[in-house]
Amino acid sequence: MLRIDNLCKSFDGKEVIKGLSISFPQSGFVAICGPSGCGKSTLLHIIAGIEKPSSGQIVFDDRSHSISMSFQEPRLLPDRTALQNVNFVLGDKKATLSRAKELLWALDIRNVDLYPEELSGGMKARVSIARALAKKADIYIFDEPFANLDKETALTCVDVIKKETAGALTIAVLHDTELAEKISDKVIYFK
Amino acid sequence: MKVIKKAVLSIGVALFWLALWQAAAMIVGNPLILPTPAETLLRLFELAGESNFWIFTALSLLRILIGILIAIPAAWLFAALCSGSGIINALFSPAVTLMKSTPVVSFILIAIFLVDRHTIPSAITFMMVFPVLFENVREGISQTPKELLQMSDVFGISWILKIKRIYIPAIKPFFFSALTTSVGLAVKAGVAAEVVAYIPDSIGKMLSDAKSYMEPADLLAWTVVIIAISLITEKAVHLRLNHTKRRVTNASDR
Numbered sequence: 001m002l003r004i005d006n007l008c009k010s011f012d013g014k015e016v017i018k019g020l021s022i023s024f025p026q027s028g029f030v031a032i033c034g035p036s037g038c039g040k041s042t043l044l045h046i047i048a049g050i051e052k053p054s055s056g057q058i059v060f061d062d063r064s065h066s067i068s069m070s071f072q073e074p075r076l077l078p079d080r081t082a083l084q085n086v087n088f089v090l091g092d093k094k095a096t097l098s099r100a101k102e103l104l105w106a107l108d109i110r111n112v113d114l115y116p117e118e119l120s121g122g123m124k125a126r127v128s129i130a131r132a133l134a135k136k137a138d139i140y141i142f143d144e145p146f147a148n149l150d151k152e153t154a155l156t157c158v159d160v161i162k163k164e165t166a167g168a169l170t171i172a173v174l175h176d177t178e179l180a181e182k183i184s185d186k187v188i189y190f191k
Numbered sequence: 192m193k194v195i196k197k198a199v200l201s202i203g204v205a206l207f208w209l210a211l212w213q214a215a216a217m218i219v220g221n222p223l224i225l226p227t228p229a230e231t232l233l234r235l236f237e238l239a240g241e242s243n244f245w246i247f248t249a250l251s252l253l254r255i256l257i258g259i260l261i262a263i264p265a266a267w268l269f270a271a272l273c274s275g276s277g278i279i280n281a282l283f284s285p286a287v288t289l290m291k292s293t294p295v296v297s298f299i300l301i302a303i304f305l306v307d308r309h310t311i312p313s314a315i316t317f318m319m320v321f322p323v324l325f326e327n328v329r330e331g332i333s334q335t336p337k338e339l340l341q342m343s344d345v346f347g348i349s350w351i352l353k354i355k356r357i358y359i360p361a362i363k364p365f366f367f368s369a370l371t372t373s374v375g376l377a378v379k380a381g382v383a384a385e386v387v388a389y390i391p392d393s394i395g396k397m398l399s400d401a402k403s404y405m406e407p408a409d410l411l412a413w414t415v416v417i418i419a420i421s422l423i424t425e426k427a428v429h430l431r432l433n434h435t436k437r438r439v440t441n442a443s444d445r
Binding site for chain 1: 341342356
């Protein structure tokens with residue numbers, strides 16, 4: 001479904017990704033682990049279309065693929081509530097508010113009317129996860145989604161993510177290799 | 192307590208300047224040159240009793256308001272076009288710089304030749320307000336958080352929703368700050384245009400007549416009216432700005 005062929009990416013002459021080739025399965029949970037600065041987030045950005053590769057290519061088997069993403073930083077709209085932030089990707093309609101609320105509740109965000117500045121780091125991360133799950137996609141990308149969460153909350157989030165992304169491909173950059181091995185169908189290690 | 196202290200201070204400052212005005216008028220000793228605050232206030236009350244006073248004030252305010260109301264959408268439109276296209280920006284920027292650096296009186300005199308006399312105050316108000324709003328809205332667009340735009344691109348958000356939820360909230364503080372600065376400017380420029388173009392049924396004409404017929408009490412009374420309009424309009428924009436801020440704060444308190 002998703003194949004990366006001999007991908008290279010440089011920033012200001014500095015090579016971050018060099019000749020990377022990976023084949024991802026059609027569905028399942030794939031974790032990417034590795035030290036800081038090895039190009040994990042850059043790869044996710046290239047898959048999501050935010051960055052362009054310097055050379056090499058990304059091949060999607062399906063021509064019409066859709067991607068949803070949870071960024072390393074939550075990137076929430078500052079003047080919208082947690083609920084409104086999730087509903088934003090559902091078209092900001094009244095009819096979709098219940099779906100947005102359902103996802104937030106599943107991730108244990110009960111006070112959905114709080115603004116981003118009133119949320120803790122962990123709560124912001126979960127709102128960002130809920131927003132990514134709100135959009136129906138073929139590929140879900142999570143960039144260090146559990147960085148601000150304790151293990152118990154992280155495992156709750158994993159359950160919700162797996163339930164909501166069933167049948168799709170989920171790619172997550174994780175810094176906790178133990179957790180990655182435990183929850184993933186496949187773990188890719190970057191050097 | 193803080194409010195009372197502030198009110199006492201404001202009254203004290205006003206009394207100080209009125210005392211200074213009174214002293215200057217007493218030194219001059221000629222109401223045909225400088226009337227006292229009491230004489231001016233009395234004349235203001237007399238003028239306020241005449242129906243023309245309210246009609247002329249309303250008409251002047253309307254002309255200024257028309258200029259501002261045309262400048263607002265024009266500033267948003269051109270700022271958006273200039274932000275979206277380097278060529279349009281390069282073409283349009285010198286015109287805005289020219290508008291900003293040309294003296295208001297030059298604009299008024301040119302406008303006398305080019306446009307209908309009755310539209311001059313609105314046109315001049317537009318010329319004063321537009322560059323300030325345009326530059327601030329353009330700045331607001333350039334300061335829109337790139338990471339939010341990237342996020343909205345990944346989620347395939349429609350351009351209408353992007354404008355509504357990302358661009359407008361980012362531009363709003365720049366826009367309202369510029370509007371607060373420019374409304375006072377608009378009132379002064381609009382009345383100046385009425386004076387120079389001698390627009391009938393206007394505050395400007397009354398000012399001009401007061402000068403011609405050597406009626407300094409009238410001149411000062413109308414000046415007080417202009418200052419009052421300027422302050423009220425600035426305050427109205429301030430209130431609108433605070434209302435917007437409060438709406439977000441109140442919602443966050445729910």
